[in-house]
Amino acid sequence: MKKPIMLSAFVLALAMTGCTTKQPQFNVNDCASADWQNIGIKDGQNGYSAQRILSHQKICQAAGISPNRAAWEEGRQIGLKSYCTKSNAYEMGRRGYELTGVCDHNLEELHHANMMGLQQYEMSQRIHHPYGHGYYGGYPFLPWYFY
Incomplete structure (x- = not known):
């Protein structure tokens, strides 16, 4: 009797761990229409360092677009205020x-x-x-x- 209950509790707990929300990944299609200040705010709220812009730059390089570093850093500083x-x-x-x-x-x-x-x-x-x-x-x- 205890084994089926424990098994169902384990399966339920395992299923619930898959329900967490993740922040959508930044991809090359987002580069052209990116609001760099808003991206910086989100990065700051998540505690990313100034090196994070390099990963955005690497992604956007494939599209031939360069991120607006000044707007991104301004946004990151705003986000860091809440972090x-x-x-x-x-x-x-x-x-x-x-x-x-x-x-x-x-x-x-x-x-x-x-x-x-x-x-x-x-x-x-x-x-x-x-x-x-x-x-x-x-x-x-x-x-x-x-x-």
């Missing part, structure tokens, strides 16, 4: 992510908020996975309560 906040640093930690090194002010406060979020994440992982991850939680056999 480099204590609330975002904490939420990133709660989801298990560390901040990237793009913020240039309040570093100590942001690091502290991110570490607090990471501690919450680690505690929730311990609660939800008391035997750890891996092959049956690190054991070569199932725990007694699965039989």
Whole structure:
């Protein structure tokens, strides 16, 4: 009786992990009509460094188009204002992510908020996975309560 329930719970959890949304990928067709400031805002909100423009440049090179670096950087700076906040640093930690090194002010406060979020994440992982991850939680056999 327990095995079918556990199996269906596992399948449900596996199916739900496929439902996460991803940001659409930038491709060569987007280069001609690109709003570089808006792309920069999104890149800044996601914590990308100034090197990100190089990947956009590489993609657009195939179409013979060069990105507007000034508009992109202006947008990225706007996006970084929402990325480099204590609330975002904490939420990133709660989801298990560390901040990237793009913020240039309040570093100590942001690091502290991110570490607090990471501690919450680690505690929730311990609660939800008391035997750890891996092959049956690190054991070569199932725990007694699965039989």
